[in-house]
Amino acid sequence: MFHRTIAVTGALFAATIAGAQTTDMPFALDWKFEGPAAPYFAAIDRGFFEDEGLNVSIEAGSGSVDVIPKVATGAFPVGFGDINSLIKFLDQNPDAPVKAAMMIYDKPAFAIVGRKSQGVEAPKDLEGRVLGAPPPDGAWAQFPAFASANDLDVDSITVEPVGFPTREPMLAEGEVDAITGFSFSSVLNLKRLGVPEDDISNILMADHGLDLYGNAILINTDYAAENPELIEGFLRAVAMGWEDVRENPEAGIDSLMERNPAADAALETERLQMSMDQNVFTEWVKENGLGVIDPARMDSALAQLAETYEFQTEPDASLYFTDEYLPEGGFDVE
CATH class of the missing domain: 3.40.190.10 (Periplasmic binding protein-like II)
Known part of the structure; x- marks a missing residue:
C-alpha cells in the first residue's frame, strides 16, 4: 500500500482543484484492452483521475512504435510504451518532445x-x-x-x-x-x-541476463513543461490505479470488462496477475519504489542495446527518462 503521506498529498492537491473545471487528457495505450490495462480503467472508475482534475480517455494501440509518435506530435499528452523503442526513436529524432516519466514494467515482458x-x-x-x-x-x-x-x-x-x-x-x-x-x-x-x-x-x-527496462508512462515534454501539476496528478492516479488492482484484481477486471465485454474475464485476471507478479511489483520496486529507475542498471541496459543498435549520439539516460514529475524515491509500495 502506498504510504499515507502520498495519499494525503494527493488529497490536499485534489482539494485545491475541487470545483475547478476538469482537463481532458487522452491516454494512448500500446496494445488492446487486456488485463494489464485494468489499472488505468480502475483509476477512472475509482475517481483517482477525477480527484486530480483530469478527465482521462483511453485509446487502444497496436504497439509501442505506434504510441511514441502519438505522444511526440502532441496528439496525446501521455502514452504507454516500451522505453527501448523510445530510446531508439529519440536517438533518431533527438528534438522530439517525448520522454518516459514513470517506469511501470521494472522487468520487461x-x-x-x-x-x-x-x-x-x-x-x-x-x-x-x-x-x-x-x-x-x-x-x-x-x-x-x-x-x-x-x-x-x-x-x-x-x-x-x-x-x-x-x-x-x-x-x-x-x-x-x-x-x-x-x-x-x-x-x-x-x-x-x-x-x-x-x-x-x-x-x-x-x-536471463537482460538488464533492459520495459514499458513506461510517456509524456509530451512540451505539454508537461506547461502543465507540470497535471502530469504529476496523472502519475499519482496511475500509481493508485496499480495499487488498487493489486489489492483487488477482480474489481479491476470488472472495469476492464466494461470496455471490452468480449474478453475472457478469467483469462484477463490471470494476465493481469502475471504482469503484476513478474513485471510491475518486483522485489526491486518493493525496496526502491514504483516509477523510478536504477541509474547503474539503465547504463547496463543502454550498453546491451548498443550490442545490436548503432547509436547516432552518445546514449545518456537523461535523454530518455525523467523523474521530475515523480515524488522523490517514486511511489512507495509494501
Missing part, C-alpha cells in the same frame, strides 16, 4: 515461450531448434542481446518469421519449438489454445 515436450525449457535448449519470431516483435528485437548474454550458438537456431496472429497457433501445433513474445500474452494465448500449462516454458529475458 520480453520472453522466449517454448514447449517442454519439444525440448525447450532453458535458453540453451534453443540451439538446434526452430524459433518462431514476428519481425516487428519487441521481444525479437532484444533476442541478439539475449543470445549474447546466454552464449547461444545463433547459427544453430532456425528462425522462422511468423505473423502475430499465427505465432501461438504454430507453437501449439508443433510447427515451431519456441516463440518470442510478451510472457503474459503468449503463455495465456497458448493455454487458451489447449496447450497444458505444465508443457509451457516461460523464459523471461530479464531473468
Whole structure:
C-alpha cells in the first residue's frame, strides 16, 4: 500500500482543484484492452483521475512504435510504451518532445515461450531448434542481446518469421519449438489454445541476463513543461490505479470488462496477475519504489542495446527518462 503521506498529498492537491473545471487528457495505450490495462480503467472508475482534475480517455494501440509518435506530435499528452523503442526513436529524432516519466514494467515482458515436450525449457535448449519470431516483435528485437548474454550458438537456431496472429497457433501445433513474445500474452494465448500449462516454458529475458527496462508512462515534454501539476496528478492516479488492482484484481477486471465485454474475464485476471507478479511489483520496486529507475542498471541496459543498435549520439539516460514529475524515491509500495 502506498504510504499515507502520498495519499494525503494527493488529497490536499485534489482539494485545491475541487470545483475547478476538469482537463481532458487522452491516454494512448500500446496494445488492446487486456488485463494489464485494468489499472488505468480502475483509476477512472475509482475517481483517482477525477480527484486530480483530469478527465482521462483511453485509446487502444497496436504497439509501442505506434504510441511514441502519438505522444511526440502532441496528439496525446501521455502514452504507454516500451522505453527501448523510445530510446531508439529519440536517438533518431533527438528534438522530439517525448520522454518516459514513470517506469511501470521494472522487468520487461520480453520472453522466449517454448514447449517442454519439444525440448525447450532453458535458453540453451534453443540451439538446434526452430524459433518462431514476428519481425516487428519487441521481444525479437532484444533476442541478439539475449543470445549474447546466454552464449547461444545463433547459427544453430532456425528462425522462422511468423505473423502475430499465427505465432501461438504454430507453437501449439508443433510447427515451431519456441516463440518470442510478451510472457503474459503468449503463455495465456497458448493455454487458451489447449496447450497444458505444465508443457509451457516461460523464459523471461530479464531473468536471463537482460538488464533492459520495459514499458513506461510517456509524456509530451512540451505539454508537461506547461502543465507540470497535471502530469504529476496523472502519475499519482496511475500509481493508485496499480495499487488498487493489486489489492483487488477482480474489481479491476470488472472495469476492464466494461470496455471490452468480449474478453475472457478469467483469462484477463490471470494476465493481469502475471504482469503484476513478474513485471510491475518486483522485489526491486518493493525496496526502491514504483516509477523510478536504477541509474547503474539503465547504463547496463543502454550498453546491451548498443550490442545490436548503432547509436547516432552518445546514449545518456537523461535523454530518455525523467523523474521530475515523480515524488522523490517514486511511489512507495509494501
